[in-house]
Amino acid sequence: MAPDGRISRAFGFLRRRLVANHRRALLSQxxxxxxxxxxxxxxxxxxxxxxxxxxxxxxxxxxxxxxxxxxxxxxxxxxxxxxxxxxxxxxxxxxxxxxxxxxxxxxxxxxxxxxxxxxxxxxxxxxxxxxxxxxxxxxxxxxxxxxxxxxxxxxxxxxxxxxxxxxxxxxxxxxxxxxxxxxxxxxxxxxxxxxxxxxxxxxxxxxxxxxTPGSKLSGEWMNALLDRLEFSTxxxxxxxxxxxxxxxxxxxxxxxxxxxxxxxxxxxxxxxxxxxxxxxxxxxxxxxxxxxxRTARRHFGWYGADLAFHRAFAFIPEPIRLMILKDLRTFRRDPTQWSQFLIFFGLLAFYFVNIRRLGYDVQNAYFRNLLSFLNLAVTALILSTFTSRFIFPMLSLEGRNLWLLGLFPVRRRSIIWGKFAFAAGISLVATEVLILLSGLMLKIGGAMLALHAAIVAVLCFGLSAISVGLGARLPNLREEDPSKIAAGFGGTLNLLVSLAFITLVIAPPAILSHLYFAGQDADMAWMLGRQAESFLYPRLLIAGAISLAFGAIATIVPMRIGIRAFERMEI
Structure with a gap:
């Protein structure tokens, strides 16, 4: 057989063995x-x-x-x-x-x-x-x-x-x-x-x-829209x-x-x-x-931004501030992280900006409330994907350099809290802007807008704590690929816990407001009755308190588990 034929057979055998081993590992472990x-x-x-x-x-x-x-x-x-x-x-x-x-x-x-x-x-x-x-x-x-x-x-x-x-x-x-x-x-x-x-x-x-000129879904609007999309054909x-x-x-x-x-x-x-x-x-x-x-050159292009960060957060102890800055530099130097972050949240922002153009803001209150909570759920799901993919593997990626963290003149719990602060800060800025934009485009009112902003803050703190805490409790220090760390047992468990947490936080206010606005609709008034806003707001406060309680549990418990495991880890 020709050498090329033997090489092709060797690569074919390699692919079959890799697939078989991967399938066996999935089914057994x-x-x-x-x-x-x-x-x-x-x-x-x-x-x-x-x-x-x-x-x-x-x-x-x-x-x-x-x-x-x-x-x-x-x-x-x-x-x-x-x-x-x-x-x-x-x-x-x-x-x-x-x-x-x-x-x-x-x-x-x-x-x-x-x-x-x-x-x-x-x-x-x-x-x-x-x-x-x-x-x-x-x-x-x-x-x-x-x-x-x-x-x-x-x-x-x-x-x-x-x-x-x-x-x-x-x-x-x-x-x-x-x-x-x-x-x-x-x-x-x-x-x-x-x-x-x-x-x-x-x-x-x-x-x-x-x-696009013309009223939506009219013949004039449709023809003009097709003309502007003609480049795709x-x-x-x-x-x-x-x-x-x-x-x-x-x-x-x-x-x-x-x-x-x-x-x-x-x-x-x-x-x-x-x-x-x-x-x-x-x-x-x-x-x-x-x-x-490959080069060992040092880059100073972001020196001004780093200096501004130090001055803006001078109230944080300097060692912890340096840890947060290290994670921030790792994030911005990794194109995989910031490109996916920009793509996902950028597409979501693009959709929120076009809400009024799609005509959703002129729908009835029931539809706008339903859509606002759907937007909130989608934002939370994207955030959970981001934290599971990039925040959970942060401590594991320290790998062989983890012993350096043990030599830092700070307590180990402070290192974990520093990673939590980084994760919560970067996610809070992005998601709050998106949710406020969604609420303003849908015209949901000041009270509901404040409720959505509070829920997003609870989600950011909870999801960040879950990813950091479980990442410290279930590290994989032998793997250098963050996608493989996120796809392992710990990453899968982190994603499941994050999804359950999102459901527990969003469900109480979403169900209550859904029932209220459904009762305002003429088709469902016979079942729920027409309720005044005095019925809604006190109960929304109770639902918000329930969501806040779930958020506090999801923040404190995983962080305590992660801190305890990290303090006991032999480095």
């Missing part, structure tokens, strides 16, 4: 994690399916779902996913090809560079495409049911998804390899520029939608191919559908082939440049 992922994914998929299904039914009341407007919706949806996949795949492949330990081992093996690239490329595709399938499949199923599409539509939809993912994967791989060769030291700068460009494009699109974009192909298959036009599928798959193969050729010629030089580009 991480059943809680597996069950949590499956349950959460199922709930998320079902929620998206209901959302898309109701959306298509709403469109069907005005236009046929196979009409032009659906093609525009599909095009803009898949164009957004194309950009997200392009960036995420590029980041994943850059880390896998140039930063991972396995890459150093494989580069020392007799395997050629393009085979190493193919192995890591398949891993990156599997890691980045599952989220795309989780987002795209409920939309396809909902559209197929609503439009009464024939059964081959679903099989073709899966084939379209597979081909679509490979295109941004190949382009992202080429970008990662070129970045390593041309700018090995400027990866953070490039990521920052890309983030700014994406944010600028998002703001520009939002402004275009915001300034360019015939050279893969998002246009998948949108047109899926619509053709839903209508039973198999010739057009197979044509677009052929275009999609041929370009996917071309993208991978181009990436493999680039990897064959430039992967090893780029790897050498990345290793040689």
């Amino acid at each position: 991480s059943r809680l994690r597996l069950a949590t992922v499956l349950i959460c994914s199922t709930i998320f998929w079902a929620g998206l399916f209901v959302l898309f299904f109701e959306g298509f039914r709403f469109l069907d009341d005005y236009v046929q779902v196979t009409n032009e407007i659906v093609e525009y919706l599909f095009s803009i949806f898949f164009l957004s996913l194309l950009i997200m996949l392009l960036v995420s795949t590029g980041i994943i492949l850059y880390a896998a090809l140039f930063r991972a330990r396995e890459a150093a081992f494989l580069m020392a093996s007799p395997a050629p560079e393009d085979r190493i690239f193919a192995h890591k490329f398949l891993e990156a595709m599997a890691f980045s495409s599952w989220g795309f399938l989780l987002l795209g499949s409920p939309m396809m199923v909902a559209y197929g049911i609503t439009s009464l599409a024939p059964w081959p539509f679903y099989a073709l939809a899966f084939a379209y998804h597979v081909g679509f993912v490979a295109i941004p994967g190949g382009i992202g791989a080429i970008g990662a390899i070129l970045l390593a060769n041309l700018m090995p030291r400027q990866r953070k700068t490039v990521l920052g520029i890309v983030s700014v460009l994406l944010l600028g494009g998002l703001i520009h699109t939002g402004v275009q939608v915001w300034s 360019n015939r050279l974009l893969p998002s246009r191919w998948i949108a047109a192909g899926l619509l053709s298959s839903a209508r039973g036009e198999w010739g057009d559908s197979l044509f677009y599928l052929g275009v999609m798959l041929s370009h996917a193969a071309l993208a991978y082939l181009a990436a493999a050729v680039v990897a064959r010629d430039l992967y090893r030089p780029g790897y050498s440049r990345v290793l040689g580009g």
